Amino acid sequence: MTRGFYIGRFQPYHEGHHAMVDRIREEIDELVVGIGSADQSHTVRNPFTAGERIMMITKALAEFEMTTYAVPIEDLNRNSVWVSHVQSMSPNFDVAYSNNPLVVRLFEEAGIEVRQSPMFQREEFEGTEVRTRMAAGGDWESLVPRTVAEVIGEIEGVERIQRITETDTNGTDE
Ligand SMILES: Nc1ncnc2c1ncn2[C@@H]1O[C@H](COP(=O)(O)OP(=O)(O)OP(=O)(O)O)[C@@H](O)[C@H]1O
């Protein structure tokens, strides 16, 4: 039995994330999805709450016949203990998946195997691109699984992003 751990901010969960899960599920029996920056929401870079991201991920992953756990992970201002923090919040896992260089380094220094994946259609399957299209009233639905678009509709996510973009001065780092 192999259990994997895949960490991301998932703001929102998009088709690039979904393609990555589709690929890594060939290597594992169960998957923990770590929802990073769980304490962040309502900013340009992190518009959705941890609970909203749990809904997106749970509904999108239902199509895969695999046991999955979505676990919120709050940020810590201390990289040296972040892996222990992750482990304290997650079911035990054998291998971590990430393409984020800091995350890869922290897991490897802690002696945990990390696997990276190719980027799928990165020019459009990117959280920043999805949020930019939402703010501008463009076609973002084609970049996320249908179930995720339904959750974003239910929580009125596009309206939130448009409002935040007009007023937020804290999250304008993109
Ligand atoms: N198109 C993609 N193909 C494969 N992996 C991806 C893709 N997009 C993101 N990832 C990976 O998934 C993990 C989580 O990504 P994250 O939630 O930061 O999404 P992002 O699209 O990079 O978002 P943002 O633009 O908001 O920073 C990271 O390891 C990231 O490299």
Ligand SMILES: NC(=O)c1ccc[n+]([C@@H]2O[C@H](COP(=O)(O)O)[C@@H](O)[C@H]2O)c1
């Ligand atoms: N010290 C810390 O709190 C720390 C260190 C490394 C990664 N993280 C988090 O892990 C997640 C990594 O996800 P991304 O690959 O989507 O950036 C982010 O939410 C990031 O904030 C936090």
